[in-house]
Amino acid sequence: MSKRVRSREVCADCSAPEPRWASVNRGVLICDECCSIHRGLGRHSSQVRHLTHSPWPPSQLQMVQTLYGNGANSIWEHSLLDPSSSVSGKRKANPQDRVHPNKTEFIKAKYQMLAYVHRMPCREDDSVTAKDLSKQLHSSVRTGNLETCLRLLSLGAQANFFHPEKGNTPLHIAAKAGQMLQAELLAVYGADPGALDSSGKTPIDYARQAGHQELAERLVEIQYELTDRLTFYLCGRRPDHRNGQHFIIPQMADSSLDLSEFAKAAKKKLQSLSNHQFEELAMDVYDEVDRRETDAVWLATQNHSTLVTDTTVVPFLPVNPEYSSTRNQGRQKLARFSAHEFATLVIDILTDAKRRQWGNSCDSPKENVELILQGIDSRHNSESQDNDQPDYDSVASDEDPVQEATCGDSCNDGRTKLNSLQTENTSLRWQTPSGQQHLQGPFGRHPPRGGRAMSMYETGSTPRQYPHRAETARHEDGVILQPFPTNGCSLEGRSTMLENDCDTTPNHSELEETGSPLPSSDGVEPEEGEEDATLPCTEDVICKTEQITKNIQELLRAAQETKHESFLPCSEKICMAVTEMAALFPKRPSSETVRGSLCLLTSSASRLHGECQKAADHNPCPSDIQLVTQQVIQCAYDIAKAAKQLVTVTTKENNN
Structure with a gap:
């Protein structure tokens, strides 16, 4: 990118000149101050990367730059562009605003609550609206108009939508048309490169048959993004997918930990997880790798500026409201692992990912995913808590350490937590053998080379719709980036938090x-x-x-x-x-x-x-x-x- 072009760039959130960071899933560039807030939102809201210090797939960086240059920010600030918004007191942040609370409140409203996104007219059946939007997305990805597709995704279109008449997904269409940047955008929103059409072909097959070899190779990289990222974190290199090498399993220089009974027990628990449970654990570790790597870039680029303070540190993974509180607590414990312990866990996940990919999966889950984390973390717990204390800490980021939640945050938190209850019950059922879920995970229980690779990319797995294969359809509690629909129900204002006035005796x-x-x-x-x-x-x-x-x-x-x-x-x-x-x-x-x-x-x-x-x-x-x-x-x-x-x-x- 030329210096002349860069000089015209401004932060999407506060208009500060020469932004150095990007939010990949939002398609915007942001300054250091605003990035410090984005990092605390969690990857389900904003996935940040440094423009020059973070490793970028070239086509993904081009996708973000194209979206930014074509006004993607107007999608997230739609209502602020209305002249009446200034009359109502709504305004975006400016460079002179304080990070807390001014910029923080604006950025949370913009990306967490999606307060300024264009709202669809009320419909009786939301599923019909989502289906219509997804069909529009299916048609739009054959063109190069990225901002149109991002707008549809922001409104609720599904990246993995299976078109009942066409018999394929938007990624199939983008691959056939050779639309590399559209494929990148769909992948960021969870599109699966291993999804099958009605004839059993994947988007990778479509790209190869249409002669788009470079796109086909990129889709293979996306398919293995999770395991590739874990490998790169440990040894600084990636598998050579072009030559059929899909896994690199690094070895620990000091294998003493691997020989312990504790490590053997942890590996046994890991292998006993169902494919779906294993995928969730791997996704959580992926997020922790991203947090650690982004922290390193953050500290290296700040030069001990005033931004490097307790208020900008992200000490553990932020709460994802789509996940159960138990899973969020388990995710946070990952930050307590030493470098050696975390590397051991990553290696074990890579090893088991390869085993499952080759069809040698184990489908007798005996432990919850979070219990794996608890077990690995037990040496910390044994030193710091008594046996009669809870197994898990409270979710620290349920309460903002910097300031009280805004009125909108409080209501939105209640809605999103209630929206995730169905998922939470699914997670709870895993805790008993009789509740075992036979879910079609990323490492399918099919012939050795027939299993799908772990294709979670940037936002994690999202609901996949394969009506033509109903027997393997699966439920996944992945991240949905669209807002929780309000349909005209205004719930702004602070929720009155009712105190629990109970004693320990049942009433x-x-x-x-x-x-x-x-x-x-x-x-x-x-x-x-x-x-x-x-x-x-x-x-x-x-x-x-x-x-x-x-x-x-x-x-x-x-x-x-x-x-x-x-x-x-x-x-x-x-x-x-x-x-x-x-x-x-x-x-x-x-x-x-x-x-x-x-x-x-x-x-x-x-x-x-x-x-x-x-x-x-x-x-x-x-x-x-x-x-x-x-x-x-x-x-x-x-x-x-x-x-x-x-x-x-x-x-x-x-x-x-």
Whole structure:
């Protein structure tokens, strides 16, 4: 890039001259100060790379420069371009603004909440809208108009959309048309180079058949991006895919750790994971590699400037709201690994990735992914905590260390956490052998060379749609970069955080209001004051948790669509499911954790019912219904949190 062109570039967020960083998935260039904020958002929101100090595939850098030059930033600042926005007080940051809170609040609103993105008109069926957008994307990728495709992706088009009439995905079309930059953009949004069309051909096959050899080779690199990145991190080189070398497994100079019983046990757990669980662990390690490498570039390019402070350090992976809290906690523990320990884990993942790719997979998961991390990290825990303390730390970045969450952040956090409950229940079910998920992972259980490579690229895996292969269709809780749809439901303003006023004794009167009192698990009532250590079957608790989650999601959809008349029926279903779950446990559990969780569960259900009753009893003004909706969301989140705690403690106790 010439100096003359660079001199005209300005930061997409604050207009500071000569930005030195890029946000790959947003297609914008940013300055050092704004980059310090982007890094804290997490890769699911913004994937940052230094323009000159980070390694770039040439076509990917060209893709970002093309998007930036063609005004991609207007996609993320659409409503700010409206002259009326200045009247309403909305404005973008400027170079003179303070990093905290001014630039931070603006950047979070812009990229996390997508507050300024053009909103589609309300539709009765969101799935129809997403399908229409995805079909438009399918048609657009045959052209070179990158910004149109980015706009469609920002609105909810799916990069892995399988066109029912055409029988292929957008990446197939881009590959056939030789659109290298479109392929790069789709890959950043999770498009799978190994996706099969209705005839069993991949985008790589399409590119080769159309004579686009360079594109075909790049798609192979994208297909192996995860393992290539891990290899490069350890030894500074990548496999030679052109000559059929797809894996390099570095060796440790000091193999003493590998010989320990601890390391052998960790490897055994790693090999026992299902393909889907293994993929998630590998994705988390990939994110940690990216964090460590970006930290190194950050420190090397700041020259001890004022930006290198505690407020700009990213000490561990930021919370991804699409993931369960347990998974987020496990991800954060990766930052505590020493260089030697982390290298050992990376090598073990590369080794097992190669084994699974060649078809020698093991499908008898006995441990949760996060338990692997806990086990590897056990030497830290044994030094710093007693046996009666929680297995996991609290998720540190649930609370902003720099400032209180903005009003919008608080509401958005509630919505996104509730939106991930379905995924969380899937994750919880893995904790028991009877809940084993037979998911088609990236290392397929097919002939040795027939498995798909781990094709997670920049944003991680996203939902893949292969209707023609329904028997292998899989659910993945990958990152969806589009906003949580509001459909006109305005939830701005601070959520009133309801304090948990429970003690550790279950509130039986509240239980009786929503249903029958709690019997003991064996049907025998314990004597007054007698504590019972019996816990129900984990599968039963998980089943009831899924019932609760399903009903909460129904309530959330009603909140999205401003159907306040549906609040009360939904709350009644939730209360009934909560009562059924609470009835699984003894009347006076001996576990303090169980007592506290049951109290939070039932009291939150009672509060939820009361708030929903307010919406049904009278016709409140918009500001009142907004407050009621916020309270409803908070109560629902508390219920989900309590249910999760009960599943966790039941699983732990039953496995002991």
